[in-house]
Amino acid sequence: MQGIIYVLALFVAGASIASDAARPNVLFLVVDDLRPKLNCYGETNMVTPNLDNLAINSVLFERAYVQQAVCSPSRTSFLTGRRPDTTRIFDLKTYFRRLAGNFTTLPQHFKNNGYITWSIGKIFHPGKAASGKDDNAYSWTYPAYHAPTESNRLEHVCRGSDGQLASNARCPVNLDDVKGQSLPDIQNTDMAITFLQNRSLDQQPFFLGLGYHKPHLPFKFPEEFLKLYPMSNIHMAPNPYYPPWLPPVAYAPWDELRGYHDIRLLNLSFPFQSIPNDYQLLLRQAYSSAASYTDHNVGRVLQALDQYGLANNTIITFHGDHGWQLGEHDIWTKMTNFDIATRIPMLVHVPGVTSKPSTPRGQTFPFYDALTSTKTANGVQSPCVTPMCSDEQGPSASYRTTDALVEAVDLYATLCELTGIEIPSTCPPDNLNIPLCTEGFSLVPVIRHVTKDKDDVISGKDFAWKTAAFSQYPRPSDVIQKDSDGPELKNIRIMGYTMKTATHRYTEWVAYDPVTFTHNMSHVYARELYDHTNDLEENLNIVDQVAFKGLVEELAQQLRGGWRKALPEGYWG
Ligand SMILES: *[C@@H]1O[C@H](CO)[C@@H](O)[C@H](O)[C@H]1NC(C)=O
Ligand SMILES: *[C@@H]1O[C@H](CO)[C@@H](O)[C@H](O)[C@H]1NC(C)=O
Ligand SMILES: *[C@@H]1O[C@H](CO)[C@@H](O)[C@H](O)[C@H]1NC(C)=O
Ligand SMILES: *[C@@H]1O[C@H](CO)[C@@H](O)[C@H](O)[C@H]1NC(C)=O
Ligand SMILES: *[C@@H]1O[C@H](CO)[C@@H](O)[C@H](O)[C@H]1NC(C)=O
Numbered sequence: 141m142q143g144i145i146y147v148l149a150l151f152v153a154g155a156s157i158a159s160d161a162a163r164p165n166v167l168f169l170v171v172d173d174l175r176p177k178l179n180c181y182g183e184t185n186m187v188t189p190n191l192d193n194l195a196i197n198s199v200l201f202e203r204a205y206v207q208q209a210v211c212s213p214s215r216t217s218f219l220t221g222r223r224p225d226t227t228r229i230f231d232l233k234t235y236f237r238r239l240a241g242n243f244t245t246l247p248q249h250f251k252n253n254g255y256i257t258w259s260i261g262k263i264f265h266p267g268k269a270a271s272g273k274d275d276n277a278y279s280w281t282y283p284a285y286h287a288p289t290e291s292n293r294l295e296h297v298c299r300g301s302d303g304q305l306a307s308n309a310r311c312p313v314n315l316d317d318v319k320g321q322s323l324p325d326i327q328n329t330d331m332a333i334t335f336l337q338n339r340s341l342d343q344q345p346f347f348l349g350l351g352y353h354k355p356h357l358p359f360k361f362p363e364e365f366l367k368l369y370p371m372s373n374i375h376m377a378p379n380p381y382y383p384p385w386l387p388p389v390a391y392a393p394w395d396e397l398r399g400y401h402d403i404r405l406l407n408l409s410f411p412f413q414s415i416p417n418d419y420q421l422l423l424r425q426a427y428s429s430a431a432s433y434t435d436h437n438v439g440r441v442l443q444a445l446d447q448y449g450l451a452n453n454t455i456i457t458f459h460g461d462h463g464w465q466l467g468e469h470d471i472w473t474k475m476t477n478f479d480i481a482t483r484i485p486m487l488v489h490v491p492g493v494t495s496k497p498s499t500p501r502g503q504t505f506p507f508y509d510a511l512t513s514t515k516t517a518n519g520v521q522s523p524c525v526t527p528m529c530s531d532e533q534g535p536s537a538s539y540r541t542t543d544a545l546v547e548a549v550d551l552y553a554t555l556c557e558l559t560g561i562e563i564p565s566t567c568p569p570d571n572l573n574i575p576l577c578t579e580g581f582s583l584v585p586v587i588r589h590v591t592k593d594k595d596d597v598i599s600g601k602d603f604a605w606k607t608a609a610f611s612q613y614p615r616p617s618d619v620i621q622k623d624s625d626g627p628e629l630k631n632i633r634i635m636g637y638t639m640k641t642a643t644h645r646y647t648e649w650v651a652y653d654p655v656t657f658t659h660n661m662s663h664v665y666a667r668e669l670y671d672h673t674n675d676l677e678e679n680l681n682i683v684d685q686v687a688f689k690g691l692v693e694e695l696a697q698q699l700r701g702g703w704r705k706a707l708p709e710g711y712w713g
Contacts, residue, residue: 142605163560165454165489167445172211172262172356173474174460176485178431180539187368187432189508190439192529194458195487197495197504199590200541201583204486205609205640206548209462209474210626212265214548219245219264219279221552221564221578221704223603223610226571228613228657231629233268237278241572244564246337246552247279249576250347250645253561258335259284261328262351270649275591286326289320290353298360306401312363323360325352329437333444340448346557352437355430355464358400364434364511365429374425377467378677385681386697387666389618389634389649392465392475394623411620412470415662428468432510442505451504455491455558457551468677475613475625477638477668478678482611484548488583490558493591494540510550542590545609545640547703549580557582569704581606581707604708608698609640614652618665635659638668639699645670645678646695661700669695 179186180195181202207217208224216229216236220243224230228240236243247257257280264270265281267284271277274284297318298311315321332350339346354361382391393411397403406415415423438458445451463481465471474481489495495504508527556563567577588604615634616627623631635652637659638645651663669683669692682688698705 142581147636149336154190157158157475162453163254163345165345165450166255166555166559167454167456168246168263168347168349168555169438169441169456169458169483170215170263170349170351171458171460172351172353173462173464174352174355174431174434174485175463175480176460176483177428177466178485181563183446185373186428187510188435188540189510189527190435190442190505191485191487193505193508194214194438194442194456194489195539196527197590198456198458198487198489198540198679199494199587200539201486201488201546201586202541203609203640204459204484205611206462206484206540207611208613209476209481209673210328210613211461212269214256214461215263215265216269218548218551218580219247219373221246222567222571223549223579225657225659226579226613227569228629229269231243231626234629237270237271237647238277239444242300242585244576245275245279247347247349248275249552249556249564250559250561251279251281255345255347255396256339256637257347257349259349260332260351261285261287261324276438278373285328285331287324287331289318289322289327290324292319293358293704295319298358300405302405304401308402309358309397309400310365310402310422311358311360312426313360317363321638323362323617325354325434329440330354332441336441336444336450337446340450350441353433354434355427357396359426359430361426361430361433365433368432368510369425369428371421371425374421374428376420376424377465379679380414380420380455380467380470382412382470383679383681385684387618387649387668387681388620389615389666390476390478390647390668391469391620392471392473393620393622394465394472394475395622397472401598410622410626414470415467424466432708436510439505439509440508441500443507446503447503452489452491454491455555457487457555458489459486459548459549459551460484469679473625477611477613477636479640479645479670479672479676480639480678481638482492482609482638486546486548488554488587490587496585513606540590542586544586544589545581545606546586546641547580547606547609549578550583551580552578553580553582554584554587557584566575579703606706607641608703608706610703610706611638611640612636613638615649618649629654633667639695640672641691641695641698643671643673644691644695646683646692646699648696648699657704 178188206214212232227236251257270344294307296305298308302443360653462474564578613636616631616634633656638647649665651660667683670678
């Protein structure tokens with residue numbers, strides 16, 4: 141009932157989009173391995189005009205976290221609305237329905253409520269993790285779509301410094317040289333646009349999951365995106381070293397990257413030899429280029445929403461499935477409990493609520509083509525193709541941000557509340573036999589709080605909300621070894637539980653038994669504490685400093701209370 145009150149409160153000023161007559165559509169955008177390296181997140185060297193424009197028309201979550209920093213566990217968590225300790229999905233090979241429970245997924249719940257649901261690209265983790273078939277039998281109206289060129293993932297099409305065509309990590313390509321003269325994200329974009337066109341002719345609401353592959357490795361993208369990132373603008377990570385006082389169990393030795401041809405040529409010794417600086421810069425340039433390539437593709441889909449008259453009735457969520465270390469802490473992967481691996485970009489767009497009044501040409505999502513412009517010496521795009529300087533939004537355009545602590549697992553309940561379909565109740569501790577419940581909380585109170593005064597940049601402290609965001613990561617050992625990045629379930633011996641509060645990150649690595657799925661909080665291998673008021677980069681583990689003994693005790697207790705204790709008492713009635 142509380143949910144309905146929120147929806148009404150949200151829509152007092154406009155039409156109630158949650159009414160039966162015009163139930164809103166959902167465009168659920170997920171980007172693989174995208175950390176908040178976007179212009180709208182303050183990364184001023186980034187060229188991401190279409191996502192910046194989406195951000196202008198959304199609530200931008202500054203502090204959004206995934207529940208485990210690797211694909212399948214993270215995706216299974218936000219798609220089931222439950223946390224990894226419940227889904228028991230910590231690796232890339234296990235299917236939640238086989239191991240944990242017959243949970244009603246987010247798209248399945250929409251399907252059960254009269255929506256056409258479809259998956260394009262990577263929504264569920266492919267392969268065994270989702271039954272080998274994207275959970276098709278349960279989640280989607282039609283079998284999930286995968287671009288034909290997806291099978292060319294490792295083809296030898298990128299020219300390395302040795303002049304050879306190879307399967308490289310850094311992989312700018314000429315589309316004429318690749319099989320099918322296209323790439324998966326381009327083909328998925330085309331298919332999404334066709335789907336939107338078809339849906340515009342029909343009344344039945346849709347839930348479209350559209351999952352972009354880039355900037356996941358290999359960093360393969362049309363080579364023209366490189367020109368957006370002149371090398372003079374590319375810098376090393378600020379902290380490209382193994383931090384002092386970092387327990388080895390916290391480190392990920394980035395084994396996936398080492399397998400690519402260009403990285404093998406560097407003859408790096410495992411696990412600690414750093415990538416030479418000049419190649420670090422080239423990898424960072426490639427990641428940024430791949431992010432701009434995704435921005436370009438997303439921009440085409442958003443433009444299609446406008447074009448087919450769907451923009452005013454489609455809720456859009458956009459988020460990464462986890463972050464990525466681009467050399468920070470001398471790491472080149474996700475797969476850690478650091479902020480940079482667990483923090484994601486997250487945007488929620490609700491038509492008429494989070495959007496500005498429409499632009500002079502009546503468009504919400506004009507397409508910004510970064511490739512038709514170049515960057516001037518002072519960093520300005522010329523001609524202007526960003527929403528910030530174009531007449532579409534005007535120079536006064538600004539973001540509606542919140543620093544409320546939010547979690548990807550919250551998206552399930554949020555989308556239910558925004559569309560007016562049943563919000564699952566909060567799961568009891570023992571919930572493997574409950575098909576429909578959630579371990580997240582609707583973000584509608586936060587959205588409402590941010591949008592009630594359009595110029596208000598609210599703080600999570602201003603109103604009752606979560607005091608912490610929780611993530612976890614498994615390890616096979618407290619010694620760094622080949623599978624430290626991502627142990628198979630049967631090899632997990634340690635679980636790192638981490639908690640981000642308004643001011644700190646606190647982590648404990650404890651014993652874990654993968655047969656009984658139990659952790660032992662009395663058997664602690666290592667602990668970490670970072671003070672985010674002066675060390676957001678998490679370079680200085682202060683957990684053993686005498687001055688913080690009291691704080692550590694407090695945080696240790698809060699960690700043991702977990703997510704159930706992170707919301708004010710009686711919050712959800
Ligand atoms: C799982 O749940 C669905 C309904 O959501 C039901 O149709 C199916 O039979 C269940 N499968 C098993 C193995 O219990
Ligand atoms: C769009 O509609 C056409 C004509 O009905 C159909 O053949 C095609 O499969 C549809 N495509 C998508 C992606 O919905
Ligand atoms: C890597 O090792 C090979 C064979 O030992 C050698 O030819 C090559 O020069 C080495 N490359 C670098 C970058 O050290
Ligand atoms: C959306 O816009 C179209 C025309 O562009 C209009 O016909 C329709 O009524 C609008 N829908 C809502 C929910 O405002
Ligand atoms: C948990 O770990 C502690 C400390 O190593 C040990 O004494 C205790 O027996 C363990 N508990 C279980 C249930 O394994």
